[in-house]
Amino acid sequence: MGGTSLLLPGLSLRGTSDAQQAREQWRDAQDDDVLIFTSPAAVRYALALAPLDKAHGEVVAVGQGTARALQRHGVTAQVPASRQDSEGMLALPLLQHLQGRRVALITAPGGRGLMQQQLAGRGAILREVHVYQRAASRLTRRHAEAVLQMADTACVLLSSIEALQNLRQQLPVTAWERLRQATAVVSSERIEAAARAAGFSRIYRAASAVQAELLAGACEVCSRARHD
16 A cells, blocks of 8 residues: 555463363353354464364354454354444344353453443353453564654554553653654544543544554545645
């Protein structure tokens, strides 16, 4: 697309500390009525622990990226038609009436807890399977120097409040202040509010967290800047 990219990781993904326990929980979960995958990483780490039995129950993916990761393993998943997030998944007809149904949430520790609360409130017998974990990335002086050299027209693609918080904690003050001068291209209203609270004044809300939508948002920001 003609842009210059800067990888500034706010999160580091890794396997669980007890792979054997996670493997046993993942295998047990495959007997449940519904399997919900919360990210492409959840698919990757779960399938690395053990293959998915093709005789599984119904499968739900948070978004198209997660669905594609499952499709590569021959598994077709239901995906929200509009919002590709927890709210979008919770609106699926499959997840409306769950009384007595066994539901496995394939995910990492942490997060908002919205899925767990809502699924339990709808009567699901909920099982959480933590197949990976999120942690703060280790940013180096090289990352900070790259941020300080960013152009005034730079965009920052944001789809995780946790990643935003980690960047705020990890970057030196001067680099953080420079980052906040960029335009934040955010994936949702919730991320928009977090970016505004963190001090970003130029914010563009993309259609979703899908990479293509975030990139389209960055292109729109650049197009507006050229016309201005």
